[in-house]
Amino acid sequence: MKVKMKRVDEIIERYKGEEGVLIQLLLDIQSEFNWIPHGVIARISEKMRIPTSQIYRIASFYKAMSLNPVGRHIIHVCLGTACQVRGAPKILDRVEENLKIKEGSTTADMRFSLRRVNCLGCCAMGPVVVVDGNYHGKITPAMVEDILEKYE
Amino acid sequence: MRVLKLEIDGKAVEVEAEKGKTILEAAKSIGIDIPTLCYHPALEPFGACRLCSVEIEKRGRKKIVTACNYPVEDGLAVNTKSPEIIEIRKMLLELLLARCPEEGKIQRLAHEHGVVKPRFKLEDERCILCGLCTRVCEELVGVSAINVINRGVERAIGTPYMELSDDCIGCGSCALVCPTEAIKREKNIYPTTAEDTRAIEDRFLEGERDAELGVYTDLIAGKSSLDGQDGGIVSSLLISGIKNNLFDAALVVHRKDGYGYKAEAVVVEDVAGIRRAQGTKYLRVPMMSKLEEALKAGKRRIAVVGTPCEVRAVRKIQQQRDLEREFPGVEITLLGLFCFESFDYEGLKERTKREFGVDLDKADKTQITKGKYIVTVDGEDYSCDVRAFEDVVSEGCPYCDDFVSRLADISIGSVGSTDGYSTVIVRSEVGKKLLDATEFVQAEVTKKEIVKLVRFKKKRADKNFAVIMDGLAT
Ligand SMILES: Cc1cc2nc3c(=O)[nH]c(=O)nc-3n(C[C@H](O)[C@H](O)[C@H](O)COP(=O)(O)OP(=O)(O)OC[C@H]3O[C@@H](n4cnc5c(N)ncnc54)[C@H](O)[C@@H]3O)c2cc1C
Ligand code: SF4
Ligand code: SF4
Numbered sequence: 001m002k003v004k005m006k007r008v009d010e011i012i013e014r015y016k017g018e019e020g021v022l023i024q025l026l027l028d029i030q031s032e033f034n035w036i037p038h039g040v041i042a043r044i045s046e047k048m049r050i051p052t053s054q055i056y057r058i059a060s061f062y063k064a065m066s067l068n069p070v071g072r073h074i075i076h077v078c079l080g081t082a083c084q085v086r087g088a089p090k091i092l093d094r095v096e097e098n099l100k101i102k103e104g105s106t107t108a109d110m111r112f113s114l115r116r117v118n119c120l121g122c123c124a125m126g127p128v129v130v131v132d133g134n135y136h137g138k139i140t141p142a143m144v145e146d147i148l149e150k151y152e
Numbered sequence: 153m154r155v156l157k158l159e160i161d162g163k164a165v166e167v168e169a170e171k172g173k174t175i176l177e178a179a180k181s182i183g184i185d186i187p188t189l190c191y192h193p194a195l196e197p198f199g200a201c202r203l204c205s206v207e208i209e210k211r212g213r214k215k216i217v218t219a220c221n222y223p224v225e226d227g228l229a230v231n232t233k234s235p236e237i238i239e240i241r242k243m244l245l246e247l248l249l250a251r252c253p254e255e256g257k258i259q260r261l262a263h264e265h266g267v268v269k270p271r272f273k274l275e276d277e278r279c280i281l282c283g284l285c286t287r288v289c290e291e292l293v294g295v296s297a298i299n300v301i302n303r304g305v306e307r308a309i310g311t312p313y314m315e316l317s318d319d320c321i322g323c324g325s326c327a328l329v330c331p332t333e334a335i336k337r338e339k340n341i342y343p344t345t346a347e348d349t350r351a352i353e354d355r356f357l358e359g360e361r362d363a364e365l366g367v368y369t370d371l372i373a374g375k376s377s378l379d380g381q382d383g384g385i386v387s388s389l390l391i392s393g394i395k396n397n398l399f400d401a402a403l404v405v406h407r408k409d410g411y412g413y414k415a416e417a418v419v420v421e422d423v424a425g426i427r428r429a430q431g432t433k434y435l436r437v438p439m440m441s442k443l444e445e446a447l448k449a450g451k452r453r454i455a456v457v458g459t460p461c462e463v464r465a466v467r468k469i470q471q472q473r474d475l476e477r478e479f480p481g482v483e484i485t486l487l488g489l490f491c492f493e494s495f496d497y498e499g500l501k502e503r504t505k506r507e508f509g510v511d512l513d514k515a516d517k518t519q520i521t522k523g524k525y526i527v528t529v530d531g532e533d534y535s536c537d538v539r540a541f542e543d544v545v546s547e548g549c550p551y552c553d554d555f556v557s558r559l560a561d562i563s564i565g566s567v568g569s570t571d572g573y574s575t576v577i578v579r580s581e582v583g584k585k586l587l588d589a590t591e592f593v594q595a596e597v598t599k600k601e602i603v604k605l606v607r608f609k610k611k612r613a614d615k616n617f618a619v620i621m622d623g624l625a626t
């Protein structure tokens with residue numbers, strides 16, 4: 001995951017020399033990269049002359065900011081009891097295999113983040129996979145690839 | 153001058169409006185004690201613990217506020233001991249005791265308020281999130297190495313990413329203010345208390361303990377064949393250490409490629425690398441993350457050259473962590489420099505330009521000696537009183553009380569010997585062995601010149617620590 005530092009510098013440039021702009025600056029970084037990458041905090045610290053701990057405090061406090069990479073698309077695989085019984089673990093296996101990542105992480109190309117959830121409240125549709133809020137019900141391992149392909 | 157009149161527990165108080173006093177301070181001025189946990193008179197109020205809650209009555213309306221950050225108002229009636237307030241305090245202490253059942257200070261406060269056994273599930277926390285450590289580090293010391301991080305139940309005191317701090321100077325101020333054991337257990341910063349210093353000396357050093365110079369066996373002046381900052385002793389020691397297989401690599405500070413005077417810490421393994429680092433850069437350079445990186449990359453026998461704060465940091469992690477288990481075969485040789493203070497790069501550059509019209513980035517050499525700052529550009533020396541640079545001193549230096557790198561294996565500086573020589577203090581077997589393996593011309597040292605600076609630096613730090621200590625007593 002290579003972060004474009006040039007882009008980071010451009011964003012920092014917008015705020016340089018101003019006071020009390022840290023939150024806004026971090027939000028801009030967040031919306032550019034979908035997370036706040038590790039090296040970026042050090043970069044902001046150096047350019048804005050703010051100690052890293054103060055930047056990290058904010059970045060780790062606000063819900064709108066993420067210190068872990070989040071892909072462009074977020075996949076939730078339901079592992080609630082009903083979905084489990086209907087074969088959800090196999091679905092999760094297939095997604096993990098397909099994306100070559102484990103649940104809880106993000107693909108290197110930042111396309112997908114994969115998470116598990118417990119019961120989405122639509123057990124009758126199980127097993128359920130939700131991508132970016134779109135529900136895909138009654139799915140089988142064989143359907144996984146087709147579903148993922150829809151999200152670029 | 154406008155005077156505000158109020159009443160605390162039925163006693164009348166008058167406060168000058170301009171003073172901006174809080175209820176807590178007003179109460180104190182008439183001898184009324186309000187319990188506090190996150191308050192310190194020299195720090196911005198934080199309002200975190202709520203133990204100082206009091207009831208106020210204003211135009212017939214009652215309200216509960218925190219006394220430590222509520223400014224006095226005219227006509228206010230304050231009750232610090234109403235049954236409701238007592239209940240609130242008891243509840244807060246009960247929660248705190250459940251969070252930190254092992255903490256002496258919390259136990260004492262709880263017992264004083266009649267709380268013995270909390271009804272809540274006991275946890276095993278140490279930190280009460282009072283934020284005294286983060287505020288002292290940010291507001292007084294100025295480096296802000298730690299902060300309150302994360303949110304909700306994950307909230308904690310820590311360094312960014314819970315990694316080793318590159319900012320902490322190990323001054324120990326946070327340990328002075330922390331009401332619990334928490335800060336002492338924090339492994340990513342290096343607060344070094346007087347007891348820590350003793351323990352480190354006992355474990356790593358040998359020789360007589362001198363009140364000013366610390367533990368040492370030999371004090372000499374030396375000049376090597378290298379033209380370093382002073383006698384080139386540091387670089388010669390490093391070269392002979394590597395040649396004689398006393399260590400395999402050295403963590404040194406060199407100017408960054410393409411950045412002029414700006415410096416960075418690097419691991420070098422040969423003469424060329426060591427020589428490139430010759431000469432003092434009067435800056436504080438992030439070092440601990442580089443050291444950890446080197447250890448993780450498999451380097452084991454490393455010499456570290458650092459200022460007193462860096463030496464402290466290395467010793468503190470040796471003391472607190474089991475490095476031998478984490479990195480089997482680890483051997484760290486510590487070469488400490490003398491240091492009165494360092495400077496902020498941007499500030500030093502800007503001042504150098506303003507004072508002499510020259511560019512610091514083009515300097516062949518910088519020197520601080522006998523109260524003078526000297527910068528050499530294109531063979532020309534420019535100098536002025538170093539006090540002209542007082543306001544670009546690195547944050548934290550005035551809270552550092554060590555001039556001679558007391559905890560190093562061997563300390564090197566310029567004060568105490570004649571021009572072209574380095575002063576050397578040997579503090580351990582490791583340091584002795586390294587010096588014995590190195591060729592140099594020896595000369596005499598004037599100890600009292602060193603002692604003068606040791607005292608001067610300590611006095612400055614002690615004055616700052618006194619402000620912290622006095623606040624604890626109130
Ligand atoms: C910030 C600073 C302030 C100092 N203040 C004083 C003082 O007030 N009085 C005094 O007597 N001596 C002071 N010294 C020490 C002195 O300047 C020389 O470093 C010392 O005498 C060794 O000289 P040398 O010729 O033996 O070293 P050299 O052979 O020239 O080697 C110098 C070594 O210093 C290291 N170094 C250079 N800059 C830094 C840095 N910023 N941080 C960590 N390591 C660095 C390099 O890695 C190199 O190995 C200070 C040093 C520093 C870094
Ligand atoms: S570590 Fe100590 S001083 Fe810091 S917040 Fe926790 S209890 Fe307070
Ligand atoms: S030791 Fe000093 S610099 Fe380090 S965290 Fe504590 S107060 Fe800050």
Ligand code: FES
Nearest residue numbers: 078080083119120
């Ligand atoms: S168990 Fe999956 S939706 Fe309820």
Ligand code: FES
Nearest residue numbers: 190199201202220
């Ligand atoms: S002392 Fe006032 S809130 Fe902690």
